[in-house]
Amino acid sequence: xxxxLLSVQNLSTYFHTETGVARSVDGVSFDIGEAxxxxxxxxxxxxxxxxxxxxxxxxxxxxxxxxxxxxEFEGKDLVTLGDSAMREIRGNRISMIxxxxxxxxxxxxxxxxxxxxxxxxxxxxxRRDAWNHAVEMLALTGIPSPEERAKxxxxxxxxxxxxxxxIAMALMMKPALIIADEPxxxxxxxxxxxxxxxxxxLQKKLGTSILMITHDLGVIAETASRVLVMYGGEVVxxxxxxxxxxxxxxxxxxxxxxxxxxxxxxxxxxxxxxGTVPPPTAWPSGCRFRDRCPYAWEKCEKEHPPLYQIGxxxxxxxxxxxxxxRRAHPHLPLVEQVGATL
Amino acid sequence: xxxxxxxxxxxxxxxxxxxxTTVFFLIxxxxxxxxxxxxxxxxxxxxxxxxxxxxxxxxxxxxxQYVHYVASVARGDLGFSFSLQRPVADALGxxxxxxxxxxxxALAAGFFIxxxxxxxxxxxxxxxxxxxxxxxxxFLFSVPDFWLAMLILVAFAYWLPLxxxxxxxxxVMHDMMGSGARALDRVRHIILPGLTLxxxxxxxxxxxxxxxxLDAITADYITTGRAKGVSEAHLVNRHALRNALLPxxxxxxxAFPALLTGAVFVENVFSWPGMGRLIVNAIGSRDYPLLTAxxxxxxxxVIVGSIGADVLYRALDPRLRDEL
Numbered sequence: 001x002x003x004x005l006l007s008v009q010n011l012s013t014y015f016h017t018e019t020g021v022a023r024s025v026d027g028v029s030f031d032i033g034e035a036x037x038x039x040x041x042x043x044x045x046x047x048x049x050x051x052x053x054x055x056x057x058x059x060x061x062x063x064x065x066x067x068x069x070x071x072e073f074e075g076k077d078l079v080t081l082g083d084s085a086m087r088e089i090r091g092n093r094i095s096m097i098x099x100x101x102x103x104x105x106x107x108x109x110x111x112x113x114x115x116x117x118x119x120x121x122x123x124x125x126x127r128r129d130a131w132n133h134a135v136e137m138l139a140l141t142g143i144p145s146p147e148e149r150a151k152x153x154x155x156x157x158x159x160x161x162x163x164x165x166x167i168a169m170a171l172m173m174k175p176a177l178i179i180a181d182e183p184x185x186x187x188x189x190x191x192x193x194x195x196x197x198x199x200x201x202l203q204k205k206l207g208t209s210i211l212m213i214t215h216d217l218g219v220i221a222e223t224a225s226r227v228l229v230m231y232g233g234e235v236v237x238x239x240x241x242x243x244x245x246x247x248x249x250x251x252x253x254x255x256x257x258x259x260x261x262x263x264x265x266x267x268x269x270x271x272x273x274x275g276t277v278p279p280p281t282a283w284p285s286g287c288r289f290r291d292r293c294p295y296a297w298e299k300c301e302k303e304h305p306p307l308y309q310i311g312x313x314x315x316x317x318x319x320x321x322x323x324x325x326r327r328a329h330p331h332l333p334l335v336e337q338v339g340a341t342l
Numbered sequence: 343x344x345x346x347x348x349x350x351x352x353x354x355x356x357x358x359x360x361x362x363t364t365v366f367f368l369i370x371x372x373x374x375x376x377x378x379x380x381x382x383x384x385x386x387x388x389x390x391x392x393x394x395x396x397x398x399x400x401x402x403x404x405x406x407q408y409v410h411y412v413a414s415v416a417r418g419d420l421g422f423s424f425s426l427q428r429p430v431a432d433a434l435g436x437x438x439x440x441x442x443x444x445x446x447x448a449l450a451a452g453f454f455i456x457x458x459x460x461x462x463x464x465x466x467x468x469x470x471x472x473x474x475x476x477x478x479x480x481f482l483f484s485v486p487d488f489w490l491a492m493l494i495l496v497a498f499a500y501w502l503p504l505x506x507x508x509x510x511x512x513x514v515m516h517d518m519m520g521s522g523a524r525a526l527d528r529v530r531h532i533i534l535p536g537l538t539l540x541x542x543x544x545x546x547x548x549x550x551x552x553x554x555x556l557d558a559i560t561a562d563y564i565t566t567g568r569a570k571g572v573s574e575a576h577l578v579n580r581h582a583l584r585n586a587l588l589p590x591x592x593x594x595x596x597a598f599p600a601l602l603t604g605a606v607f608v609e610n611v612f613s614w615p616g617m618g619r620l621i622v623n624a625i626g627s628r629d630y631p632l633l634t635a636x637x638x639x640x641x642x643x644v645i646v647g648s649i650g651a652d653v654l655y656r657a658l659d660p661r662l663r664d665e666l
Contacts, residue, residue, distance in 0.1 A: 056568075056569055090569055091569060098562065104566045106563040108660060109584070118570045155661050166566075
């Protein structure tokens with residue numbers, strides 16, 4: 001395999017709060033190759049957004065990237081890079097698309113000004129050049145009459161249009177990597193599909209790599225080539241997208257798959273994974289998913305599972321990898337058992 | 343925008359008329375009149391006082407006096423001051439420019455220092471500089487104004503005699519100076535009272551501005567800016583400040599009438615011939631025409647301040663421009 005574009009090794013991001021240390025991201029490793037789309041999927045609180053923010057070092061105190069973490073990108077370690085060198089990478093070599101297109105834009109400046117700002121910060125041309133470039137980028141994202149739209153304020157644009165503005169902003173400097181943190185969550189379903197198509201189109205055109213953060217396996221299926229499933233601040237399963245959908249191994253991934261509504265099945269209720277993600281200040285001992293897992297046994301409480309290799313480029317953090325016969329005997333998860341203490 | 347302004351000005355005029363009417367009746371309802379003080383002088387008989395009251399029309403029914411007052415104000419005549427023995431317009435004309443000058447300097451400096459201090463605090467939030475500036479603000483916010491004025495007066499006009507001790511110009515030499523020297527003379531006189539008032543005003547601005555900036559700095563668009571590679575300084579000075587100025591505009595609108603009413607205690611300590619002293623004296627001497635005129639003018643400043651703040655809101659926040 002050639003040198004990956006981004007290589008994250010043993011990334012740990014802890015929040016040192018008064019109520020304890022929240023280990024939101026706890027030893028996460030992954031690579032992204034050139035022009036590849038890696039999806040990170042997981043429910044709220046699993047650490048996927050903190051992972052994304054950590055790559056650009058956007059974690060604010062009391063959060064901290066712990067010693068021992070490495071984020072290699074274009075031959076530099078982003079964890080130890082100086083502040084001004086880091087600023088040169090942000091928005092320039094790595095850019096980010098955020099979830100809430102309304103609040104992610106400053107309400108008091110025109111959208112053109114905010115897109116052009118990326119060019120003013122990183123480019124060499126004049127203000128005029130940056131503005132013209134911004135209008136080009138708005139046109140590229142399919143915004144009709146971009147010259148007029150550029151002079152408008154965020155509140156005058158629809159949600160979909162605002163998300164296109166954020167994408168234009170992310171593309172200004174033709175970055176090597178775009179981190180998209182739930183880019184379609186706040187949008188209508190029809191607009192979601194448009195935005196995802198736009199992103200994959202632009203990726204093909206520009207050869208950019210994408211890190212797609214989402215809780216929606218549908219989004220992963222449409223965009224990603226490889227998937228990381230996160231739970232409790234850790235990677236619990238990683239595989240190529242086809243392998244994962246055909247052959248999910250970790251009970252949590254299985255739960256996520258079952259929770260997706262299927263048009264072919266008639267159901268009265270949606271399937272859910274029982275319970276919630278435990279607080280990151282107090283991960284359970286052993287396997288962090290065991291309370292919610294229908295297969296958990298004593299070993300899951302005693303031993304923290306490593307990432308077992310279970311196939312080609314397919315790893316799973318579950319003891320079922322060594323005792324697969326237990327999958328045949330599911331039971332009620334601990335959180336659903338009467339009298340269980342959480 | 344034009345429709346908005348027209349509507350606000352019409353509303354404002356109605357308010358001014360209401361205020362003038364209320365004040366007119368209230369002040370006449372207060373015990374005593376401009377000539378009550380002369381009762382201490384046994385040489386002035388009740389008959390003399392009655393004659394005086396007749397001269398100024400104070401023996402007429404209150405309703406009639408009101409009609410006369412409104413009619414003369416409508417003609418642009420604000421009346422004659424009993425206590426100063428000169429036309430009200432003259433008295434206001436000599437005091438108002440002094441107060442406008444002093445208060446413009448004081449408010450501008452106070453707002454400027456307040457905003458700069460708040461930015462400095464937010465840039466170093468949680469660090470010692472933030473706490474020290476915060477403590478200084480609290481201290482100045484709590485000291486009595488006349489005490490600070492006297493301290494500054496003693497320090498910079500007596501111990502270190504850098505500045506004149508009071509007044510708005512040099513009482514003897516000013517009229518003999520050239521225009522450049524006159525301007526310099528005014529500047530020398532305004533520095534101490536201006537500084538005192540700026541020191542008294544800035545903590546309020548700094549505290550509100552700091553809170554608003556801290557609020558703005560946690561907004562999502564600041565994270566977006568950071569992810570774009572924008573520097574922290576630029577994020578605070580441009581992205582956060584522009585959003586955080588709205589609460590300060592509110593204070594500016596409320597503080598605007600102070601341009602007219604001045605600051606009584608500080609004016610007194612520095613013998614500044616301004617509106618504060620004029621108004622307080624007018625109350626003591628039941629100088630009806632002077633007082634009603636001052637209140638009339640004051641209510642106009644309140645209206646202008648609030649319309650001005652609305653216009654500034656719209657300039658700062660594009661979301662408000664589409665509203666009526």
